[in-house]
Amino acid sequence: VLSFRAVESQSEAQCAPVDSLWRRYSEFELLRNYLSVTYPHIVVPPLPEKRADFVWHKLSADNMDPDFVERRRIGLENFLLRVASHPVLCQDKIFYSFLTQEGGWKEMVNETGFQLKADSRLKALNATFRVKNPDKRFTELKHYSDELQSVISHLLRVRARVADRLYGVYKVHGNYGRVFSEWSAIEKEMGDGLQSAGHHMDVYAASIDDILEEEEHYADQLKEYLFYAEALRAVCRKHELMQYDLEMAAQDLTSKKQQCEELATGTVRTFSLKGMTSKLFGQETPEQREAKIKVLEEQIQEGEEQLKSKNLEGRDFVKSAWADIERFKEQKNHDLKEALISYAVMQISMCKKGIQVWTNAKECFSKM
Amino acid sequence: AAGAPKPLPSSGPKSLREMPHPLATSSSEEMGPALTPSPDLLLPRSIADKDLTLPNGTPVDTSSPASSSSLLNRLQLDDDLDGETRDLFVTVDDPKKHVCTMETYITYRVTTKTTRAEFDLPEYSVRRRYQDFDWLRNKLEESQPTHLIPPLPEKFVVKGVVDRFSEEFVETRRKALDKFLKRITDHPVLSFNEHFNVFLTAKDLNAYKKQGMALLSKMGESVKYVTGGYKLRSRPLEFAAIGEYLDTFSLKLGTIDRIAQRIIKEQLEYLVELREYGPVYSTWGGLEVELSEPLEGVSACVGNCCTALEELSEDMTEDFLPVLREYILYSESMKNVLKKRDQVQAEYEAKLESVALKKEDRPKVPTDVEKCQDRVECFNADLKADMERWQNNKRQDFRQLLMGMADKNIQYYEKCLTAWESIIPLLQDKPETK
Numbered sequence: 001v002l003s004f005r006a007v008e009s010q011s012e013a014q015c016a017p018v019d020s021l022w023r024r025y026s027e028f029e030l031l032r033n034y035l036s037v038t039y040p041h042i043v044v045p046p047l048p049e050k051r052a053d054f055v056w057h058k059l060s061a062d063n064m065d066p067d068f069v070e071r072r073r074i075g076l077e078n079f080l081l082r083v084a085s086h087p088v089l090c091q092d093k094i095f096y097s098f099l100t101q102e103g104g105w106k107e108m109v110n111e112t113g114f115q116l117k118a119d120s121r122l123k124a125l126n127a128t129f130r131v132k133n134p135d136k137r138f139t140e141l142k143h144y145s146d147e148l149q150s151v152i153s154h155l156l157r158v159r160a161r162v163a164d165r166l167y168g169v170y171k172v173h174g175n176y177g178r179v180f181s182e183w184s185a186i187e188k189e190m191g192d193g194l195q196s197a198g199h200h201m202d203v204y205a206a207s208i209d210d211i212l213e214e215e216e217h218y219a220d221q222l223k224e225y226l227f228y229a230e231a232l233r234a235v236c237r238k239h240e241l242m243q244y245d246l247e248m249a250a251q252d253l254t255s256k257k258q259q260c261e262e263l264a265t266g267t268v269r270t271f272s273l274k275g276m277t278s279k280l281f282g283q284e285t286p287e288q289r290e291a292k293i294k295v296l297e298e299q300i301q302e303g304e305e306q307l308k309s310k311n312l313e314g315r316d317f318v319k320s321a322w323a324d325i326e327r328f329k330e331q332k333n334h335d336l337k338e339a340l341i342s343y344a345v346m347q348i349s350m351c352k353k354g355i356q357v358w359t360n361a362k363e364c365f366s367k368m
Numbered sequence: 369a370a371g372a373p374k375p376l377p378s379s380g381p382k383s384l385r386e387m388p389h390p391l392a393t394s395s396s397e398e399m400g401p402a403l404t405p406s407p408d409l410l411l412p413r414s415i416a417d418k419d420l421t422l423p424n425g426t427p428v429d430t431s432s433p434a435s436s437s438s439l440l441n442r443l444q445l446d447d448d449l450d451g452e453t454r455d456l457f458v459t460v461d462d463p464k465k466h467v468c469t470m471e472t473y474i475t476y477r478v479t480t481k482t483t484r485a486e487f488d489l490p491e492y493s494v495r496r497r498y499q500d501f502d503w504l505r506n507k508l509e510e511s512q513p514t515h516l517i518p519p520l521p522e523k524f525v526v527k528g529v530v531d532r533f534s535e536e537f538v539e540t541r542r543k544a545l546d547k548f549l550k551r552i553t554d555h556p557v558l559s560f561n562e563h564f565n566v567f568l569t570a571k572d573l574n575a576y577k578k579q580g581m582a583l584l585s586k587m588g589e590s591v592k593y594v595t596g597g598y599k600l601r602s603r604p605l606e607f608a609a610i611g612e613y614l615d616t617f618s619l620k621l622g623t624i625d626r627i628a629q630r631i632i633k634e635q636l637e638y639l640v641e642l643r644e645y646g647p648v649y650s651t652w653g654g655l656e657v658e659l660s661e662p663l664e665g666v667s668a669c670v671g672n673c674c675t676a677l678e679e680l681s682e683d684m685t686e687d688f689l690p691v692l693r694e695y696i697l698y699s700e701s702m703k704n705v706l707k708k709r710d711q712v713q714a715e716y717e718a719k720l721e722s723v724a725l726k727k728e729d730r731p732k733v734p735t736d737v738e739k740c741q742d743r744v745e746c747f748n749a750d751l752k753a754d755m756e757r758w759q760n761n762k763r764q765d766f767r768q769l770l771m772g773m774a775d776k777n778i779q780y781y782e783k784c785l786t787a788w789e790s791i792i793p794l795l796q797d798k799p800e801t802k
Binding site: 152159161162164168179182183186344345351352358359365368 | 613616617620623624627630631634635637638640641642644645648649651652655656658659662663666669763766767770771774775777778780781782784785788789791792795796
């Protein structure tokens, strides 16, 4: 259980000058990389976007924009809360030090040597590794994560355009305020009604700013799951690579066993360059053969042990990964439902405001 | 047909000049028993040799009991005419398309119900096309130049841009034509105009039109109320004020028209995005299991909002913009009437001046100058009365128009509100409770 004071002090540190914020963001990145490598079977919570994306025209794409910085700060806080509430990750010592230790944390992380464990192949996102016996569940999940990323990206893009257009509709109404005012100046009986209605048009035009600011929170919630989808994909990928390595190791073991057998029995079952050269240049001496066989037998033994542990590793991975995936699914369903509800509530509030303003305007018109 | 001008009612053989200015007093004693609020009793009375003619010799159509009497206008300024005081009802409806070899056009049914003596029957139903309305308006302008004639919807439509036969266009036009006739019906002078009568009653309007053309050619080629180029020194203050008002008024309406158009444009662009937005939720729903229903719900909700927005934009285009444009046209024609008034006054002043210059020993002012003065005073009285009436009607029309605009927006938001409120329970639904 983490104390909130620790989290708060972290956020306070983020209000420090800009360059220290950037350092902080990179430290968050370091933390996350560490967690991803150390717990490959966990769907690690994502960081908020580094750069402003999916912006509509009024929102600044400037990374220094105070609104963006603030929203990112909230996102970083959220990331920490996610990690803190994860049954496995919250127990990690490096995470704990991240929250409590200001100085020397970076060195501490690097000392764990986690970078060595990092699989560079993971960076090649779309490179295919032909797995002979893919786990269907993981294949489906990977496919799902791809689709999820695609659909949420699309949704965020269109939502930004929708926000842009809605902004335009509201703001143009502000022009009514001015022209009604000018018109009321030449009217006698109609003047007051027009003037006061114009005021309501101004209120209407101004109301969109708050409405759209609130909607950004919804967009942020969607973005979190856009990035979560990537984390989910990463787990599938790690499994895929694991499976590939396993199959490669098994294949290697099989071929070594075969070689051994061939050497022992003197039969060449499969074509090999060695076989050809030995045919061309003469057979090896029995001593040479014995030496080779011995080497191979050692390798085979090693290989069998490795395969065994890889298999175990694989089974463990699948078991714990699947447990975390189930946990993630439930969390996702819950969170997104909440997000949709809050979005609907926002829309309802916007409609009610609209009804209020136009009802007020109607009353002013009725007094004309 | 244009018969002998019927005389004005009067309390006695006074000269118009000696009569108090029609708007000067509100006392009815001087008006005489003829002028009571009830229109049924307003029958033409004979009066001495006061006839009114226009400078070009065309007799002023005085078939109404009080053609240029603003007294009557004042008494009937009460807009809340209940059924008892109304004796003429006109409606335009039932548009029908006619396809002929030469052309295709629309006719509208014009229904009249009346108890007025000027009509032979209590009810009429005729079919008229836009041309006929246009003809009527021209005739009214010619025969009642001192009055404000209501506008018609625009004659020409750019082919290819607007479909002249689309339901929306025809309906918009029908409403405008209906409004046009109703405004004439409500006018105490114009409603008694004989061309109006024929328009409402004649089976064969074209025959009457041809007859009318022939008569006019006898009277002279110029049917337009154009006087020689007299220059007015200065417009009297009150008419200058009206002119300025109309200038600013039509300017502001133009601005509102542009704003409204811009809003509609922005709304349609918003609609385009919304139409892409909704379905994405549906696509997402297809990927999910537990979230499938909520996401579909949101998609449907956005769809409902799209429909509501479409209806709002349509309403604004069909009901709001045309009325604005009508009033802009109205202002333009009113400014022209003001100019005509200036012409009449200018002529009078010019003639008066030339008489004064002659320095003759006549104590009495020559009759033609007197006639000019009568025309000026008549025109001024008619115009002022019509302006007051116009201002009142305008206020009511805009009150209704703007309240309607507010209403449509309220309805739009209410539809959206209903849609979003209805999916809250769907979103909150827990799988166990299903």
